[in-house]
Amino acid sequence: MKYWLMKSEPNSYSIDDLQREGATGWDGVRNYQARNFMRDDMKVGDMVLFYHSNAKPPCVAGMGRISETGIVDPTAFDPNSDYYDPKSTKDNPRWIMVEVEFVEKFPTYISLEELKSIKSLSDMQLLQKGNRLSILPVTKKQFETISNRASR
DNA sequence: GCCAACGTTGGC
DNA sequence: GCCAACGTTGGC
Numbered sequence: 001m002k003y004w005l006m007k008s009e010p011n012s013y014s015i016d017d018l019q020r021e022g023a024t025g026w027d028g029v030r031n032y033q034a035r036n037f038m039r040d041d042m043k044v045g046d047m048v049l050f051y052h053s054n055a056k057p058p059c060v061a062g063m064g065r066i067s068e069t070g071i072v073d074p075t076a077f078d079p080n081s082d083y084y085d086p087k088s089t090k091d092n093p094r095w096i097m098v099e100v101e102f103v104e105k106f107p108t109y110i111s112l113e114e115l116k117s118i119k120s121l122s123d124m125q126l127l128q129k130g131n132r133l134s135i136l137p138v139t140k141k142q143f144e145t146i147s148n149r150a151s152r
Numbered sequence: 153g154c155c156a157a158c159g160t161t162g163g164c
Numbered sequence: 165g166c167c168a169a170c171g172t173t174g175g176c
Contacts, residue, residue, distance in 0.1 A: 007173095007174090030172095031172095031173095032159090033159095053173080053174060054173085054174055054175080058174080129156095130156075130157045130158065131158095132157070132158060132159085132172080132173045132174070133173095
């Protein structure tokens with residue numbers, strides 16, 4: 001089983017939205033590295049840290065689980081969508097996504113500042129300079145360090 | 153609002 | 165295939 005961190009701007013989709021809906025298709029990703037993680041490496045049952053980016057403060061806000069893989073991102077076909085990509089055709093779809101189901105909204109959000117202060121997390125890709133990827137792998141240890149702290 | 157750090161595009 | 169120009173992300 002693998003562990004991931006997925007960023008979302010709470011303005012557009014927050015952990016509360018996920019809790020209300022139960023599950024969501026992770027649409028709108030238009031970065032190949034992030035897509036490849038979803039398409040090639042994620043499996044049903046993988047665990048996800050739900051990260052609020054562009055939030056005040058940015059933080060890990062909850063936990064999710066991959067509930068379905070290999071879904072074609074429908075927003076790529078919609079000319080009215082912000083994520084419309086005319087190069088993605090129904091015969092040869094370019095953007096493949098996963099579905100994430102709600103597991104937990106953390107009682108304590110873990111801010112980026114706090115993550116940076118935890119020594120054992122210094123290797124986390126999220127904390128490396130210049131990182132912009134919206135989907136990142138996380139080790140089991142990192143996942144547990146963060147979720148244990150957030151659950152109390 | 154600024155800007156560093158990328159990623160993508162397209163002319164050549 | 166190179167690389168300049170441009171666009172985006174996301175913390176601050």
